[in-house]
Amino acid sequence: MFSNVKGALIVGALSLAGAAPASAGVIFYDSFEAPETDSWAVYQSGVGDNGDWSSLGGAGIEIQNESAGVSDAYDGSQYVELDSDSKRGGVAGPTNSTMAANVGFVEGRTYDISFAYKPRTNREDDNGIRLYAYDLDGDVIEDQVLLLEVNETTSSLSNWTIFSVLYTAKSSFNAIAFEAFGKSNSLGGFIDSVKVAEVPLPAAAPLFGLGLAGLAAARRRKRARA
Numbered sequence: 001m002f003s004n005v006k007g008a009l010i011v012g013a014l015s016l017a018g019a020a021p022a023s024a025g026v027i028f029y030d031s032f033e034a035p036e037t038d039s040w041a042v043y044q045s046g047v048g049d050n051g052d053w054s055s056l057g058g059a060g061i062e063i064q065n066e067s068a069g070v071s072d073a074y075d076g077s078q079y080v081e082l083d084s085d086s087k088r089g090g091v092a093g094p095t096n097s098t099m100a101a102n103v104g105f106v107e108g109r110t111y112d113i114s115f116a117y118k119p120r121t122n123r124e125d126d127n128g129i130r131l132y133a134y135d136l137d138g139d140v141i142e143d144q145v146l147l148l149e150v151n152e153t154t155s156s157l158s159n160w161t162i163f164s165v166l167y168t169a170k171s172s173f174n175a176i177a178f179e180a181f182g183k184s185n186s187l188g189g190f191i192d193s194v195k196v197a198e199v200p201l202p203a204a205a206p207l208f209g210l211g212l213a214g215l216a217a218a219r220r221r222k223r224a225r226a
């Protein structure tokens with residue numbers, strides 16, 4: 001579905017963080033604890049803690065529970081595998097799937113978008129996940145920006161890791177999406193704890209001003225002692 005969208009750019013600053021940041025400014029969070037499954041199942045819409053995610057291509061959105069014995073979750077007991085499956089609710093076609101959710105971006109504001117990722121296999125080009133921002137009209141992608149791409153193996157990355165990227169919302173962009181890529185073989189990268197937090201630029205200005213005031217006060221004290 002992406003071949004007809006040209007010129008996707010990787011934008012923003014990719015960073016690796018050891019832990020999720022504080023919850024300030026969070027406008028969207030999903031740990032995929034719903035729909036609840038006792039092992040694994042594939043869903044097409046209404047996926048996630050608040051039912052925000054829909055499949056936009058591939059077999060569907062596979063939710064795995066820790067009780068399936070495949071992996072632990074990063075948070076809670078469930079997570080997503082987007083190299084999905086045509087069984088248990090999945091549809092025929094490539095198992096590599098795409099899921100999207102509206103997140104309520106406001107044009108011109110900057111967001112820290114992060115998620116927990118873990119590769120399932122040790123095969124090269126098997127666990128790829130791409131993160132996009134979308135201008136989404138229903139299930140039609142009007143425009144998209146590729147924000148980051150991760151493609152690890154269990155040798156290069158053995159546990160859950162948080163990836164994050166900064167994105168300044170373009171006009172009419174209203175959604176984020178994840179796409180599985182690489183070998184479409186029902187085994188791929190795991191996703192959990194998707195978070196979108198607004199970067200609080202307005203609050204930074206007064207803090208900076210306080211810093212300057214503090215510096216000036218320190219200089220005055222130094223002069224007074226001299």
Ligand SMILES: [Ca+2]
Binds near residue numbers: 031074078
């Ligand atoms: Ca979870």
Ligand SMILES: [Ca+2]
Binds near residue numbers: 187188
């Ligand atoms: Ca799968």
Ligand SMILES: [Ca+2]
Binds near residue numbers: 083126127182187188
């Ligand atoms: Ca795969």
